[in-house]
Amino acid sequence: MTKRLRNVLKLSTFLSLWIVLIRGTLCAWGTPVQSAEGYLYLVSEVCDDGFQIIEARSSGELACLRYFQGNQKNYTDATLSCSSFGAYLASVRTTEKLQVVKNLVTDSNAWIGLDDMVTEGLFVWSIDGGTLTDQQLVDNFADMEPNDENGFEDCVEFTVKFQSLNDNSCYRLADYICEKKTLALEN
């Protein structure tokens, strides 16, 4: 892609995001989610493939999420399903994002994109290879989790029961949440 084309694409992405944001403000924003850090909005029908765009008002963070329910997969197959949409299993690094996930997930548990399959105890975010920080762990995991129960839990799920994150066996079948990087966040 030429630099000029890239710039045009960047500009059109930027403009369409503003149209989306302005339209969203004027029309239905969906339910604003209040969290300790401010408001976060979930707007339907903005990302393609049935993904929904979310915007964290406090940070301006944008993401496209989709909850896949009813066709349960193990962690590896869930990852493959996301990649067939050009997506990754979702990251949940902030309490705001956790709030969005709480609103999305209605049924038992769902994989997100975080695992310590390569090195036990070193949790890596699927979407960008970043590692789990102590703060992210404290904010988003259930009490006493991740616990690597029986030395066999390397993949992270959101559980409805605890309303937070837990490590579980990668072989288990579960619903899952995919996340696309928004164009605005890509280089």
Ligand SMILES: *[C@@H]1O[C@H](CO)[C@@H](O)[C@H](O)[C@H]1NC(C)=O
């Ligand atoms: C996931 O399931 C597939 C079959 O659909 C299997 O080949 C693979 O080994 C499984 N992986 C894990 C981690 O459970």
Ligand SMILES: [Ca+2]
């Ligand atoms: Ca583990």
Ligand SMILES: [Ca+2]
């Ligand atoms: Ca666990």
